[in-house]
Amino acid sequence: MRLQFILGEIGSGLRRNLSMVVSVILVTFVSLTFVGAAGMLQLQINQMKGYWYDKVQVAIFLCGDGSTAAGCATGPVTPEQQENLRTLLESPAVSQYINDFQFESKEDAYKHFKEQFSNSPIVDSVTPDQLPASFRINMKDPEKYQIISETFASQPGVETVIDQRQVLERLFSVMNAASLVAVSIAGVMTVCAILLIATTIRLSAFSRRRETGIMRLVGASKIVIQLPFILEGVIAAVIGAALASGTLWAVAHFFLGEFMSKQYPDTAFISPAQTLLLAPALIGLGVVLAGTSSLLTLRRYLRV
Amino acid sequence: MRIVEGPELSFPQEKAPAPVADPAHKAASCRVYRVMIRFENVTKVYDQNARPALDSVSLEIDRGEFAFLVGASGSGKSTFLRLVLKEDRATSGIVYVAGQNVANISSWRVPRLRRGIGVVFQDFRLLPQKNVFANVAFAMQVIGKSRSVIRDTVPEVLKTVGLEGKERRMPHELSGGEQQRVAIARAVVNRPGILLADEPTGNLDPTTSMGIMGVLDKINQNGTTVVMATHDDDIVNEMRKRVVELKNGKVIRDEARALYTSMIPVVGQSRRLKDASGRDDAADTNPPQPDRSPRSGEDQL
Numbered sequence: 001m002r003l004q005f006i007l008g009e010i011g012s013g014l015r016r017n018l019s020m021v022v023s024v025i026l027v028t029f030v031s032l033t034f035v036g037a038a039g040m041l042q043l044q045i046n047q048m049k050g051y052w053y054d055k056v057q058v059a060i061f062l063c064g065d066g067s068t069a070a071g072c073a074t075g076p077v078t079p080e081q082q083e084n085l086r087t088l089l090e091s092p093a094v095s096q097y098i099n100d101f102q103f104e105s106k107e108d109a110y111k112h113f114k115e116q117f118s119n120s121p122i123v124d125s126v127t128p129d130q131l132p133a134s135f136r137i138n139m140k141d142p143e144k145y146q147i148i149s150e151t152f153a154s155q156p157g158v159e160t161v162i163d164q165r166q167v168l169e170r171l172f173s174v175m176n177a178a179s180l181v182a183v184s185i186a187g188v189m190t191v192c193a194i195l196l197i198a199t200t201i202r203l204s205a206f207s208r209r210r211e212t213g214i215m216r217l218v219g220a221s222k223i224v225i226q227l228p229f230i231l232e233g234v235i236a237a238v239i240g241a242a243l244a245s246g247t248l249w250a251v252a253h254f255f256l257g258e259f260m261s262k263q264y265p266d267t268a269f270i271s272p273a274q275t276l277l278l279a280p281a282l283i284g285l286g287v288v289l290a291g292t293s294s295l296l297t298l299r300r301y302l303r304v
Numbered sequence: 305m306r307i308v309e310g311p312e313l314s315f316p317q318e319k320a321p322a323p324v325a326d327p328a329h330k331a332a333s334c335r336v337y338r339v340m341i342r343f344e345n346v347t348k349v350y351d352q353n354a355r356p357a358l359d360s361v362s363l364e365i366d367r368g369e370f371a372f373l374v375g376a377s378g379s380g381k382s383t384f385l386r387l388v389l390k391e392d393r394a395t396s397g398i399v400y401v402a403g404q405n406v407a408n409i410s411s412w413r414v415p416r417l418r419r420g421i422g423v424v425f426q427d428f429r430l431l432p433q434k435n436v437f438a439n440v441a442f443a444m445q446v447i448g449k450s451r452s453v454i455r456d457t458v459p460e461v462l463k464t465v466g467l468e469g470k471e472r473r474m475p476h477e478l479s480g481g482e483q484q485r486v487a488i489a490r491a492v493v494n495r496p497g498i499l500l501a502d503e504p505t506g507n508l509d510p511t512t513s514m515g516i517m518g519v520l521d522k523i524n525q526n527g528t529t530v531v532m533a534t535h536d537d538d539i540v541n542e543m544r545k546r547v548v549e550l551k552n553g554k555v556i557r558d559e560a561r562a563l564y565t566s567m568i569p570v571v572g573q574s575r576r577l578k579d580a581s582g583r584d585d586a587a588d589t590n591p592p593q594p595d596r597s598p599r600s601g602e603d604q605l
Contacts, residue, residue, distance in 0.1 A: 219419030
């Protein structure tokens, strides 16, 4: 009975205040979309970092079947060449610059590749043979990359020596800047949303002051009086958050999944399912936003 | 969310003056108090620079009593009612309602206090978009009464206030007197022990007012304590109930079965002259015996 009564109150409140409720929905939608966009950029950065990014700085790729580099004139790397490279890495001349190194076989490379590109159709057309084996080196000082490069680039059996960080770091700094911008916009929009929710609740409380006055007099509890107002704000915010989640999913699905992954097949993009992981966070954020701002407003404008 | 469907007036009790067991109310959990409202030297100051709205008022209103609160505007009538409802906090002194010091009621239990008190106003305060039934039912819904209880109780109460067959009317389709009856029905539908009425006839013509007084009297006969603040001398003179007169926040008169103005002649008392009805003359020739002298603070303790 009481639940039904509260639901009825919420319904009539939402109807009476429809335009304000719609604006609350839109503002929370936009602000949470920006929050979500920042989250998506971070997810994308993690996706692109792949297995090795945070562990090593330099990769020495060994010659494979189809390698065309100068050092690979003799064909794929032989076990002896591989052993020589390992000895060289362990020799004092080199080991003074590195913390440690790991060998990634073709099978390991395939495994990590599959993990990183799990969302991409490219994974089906790649076999372990197409991926080069490599030594992954964790540098004591990443700036000393040149020494490793010079030492190993000309070794037989080495296809290329690259510093993956330098390739990706630039891109990541752009993406981090973009997510910072998104978060700033989200911050401003969130302030908007909070103020708008507060105003809406205030209006709602004002337009129903007769009811709440009577409720007070006949001894309705604080919860019964305030809950409809709080839930009104929360419902509007949750709808906004759901719309934001849907938008992010659509971006991941249509823009990244259907468009970008065809344009840049060698880049690992996040999957739509991953963006849905952001949805509970966005909805939770919306609830907290609306709940706190309406509670604070009611404390001032609805005496119980 | 607890649904309270307690006995008529089951105030939680603590330190209280003289509980009296009343066999008529044998709700086991509910001790019954002779004194429903008790003010002990209550002072209420709204503005430090102005005179107090209530100035050391001591007063007892018994269970089942009908009392008029009279006095000019600003004499403290409304403040009195607000203090009973714990809408305001007394600056000093103690207010007991049903044996409980309202200052000791925590804010989350104030709703339970108010469930034991019905209130009626001059301006009715009905919900314009709800019909008569819904307006009365609203008071039960918000405290979580079940639908079947509401279905049974509301028509009964509407019958008590004389509004049978008008359940489906909207407030704007009713006369002022009928609207006030709806407001009274709403105030008593949860069977409060106390009914406070703040100038309930202020917007009504004399005939309609008498009808309303009939309703209030009936509710009083059923055992509800009624406290009515009013300016309406005709009604007070007609009802012959206890009259408490306030002036500048002080009780200047407290008489049983009294008239609007004092029996004791006061200089400049032109008001009674206009009341040229026969019954007032009768009152003059046969003044009621005041069985209750104006109370002072000391004799209550």
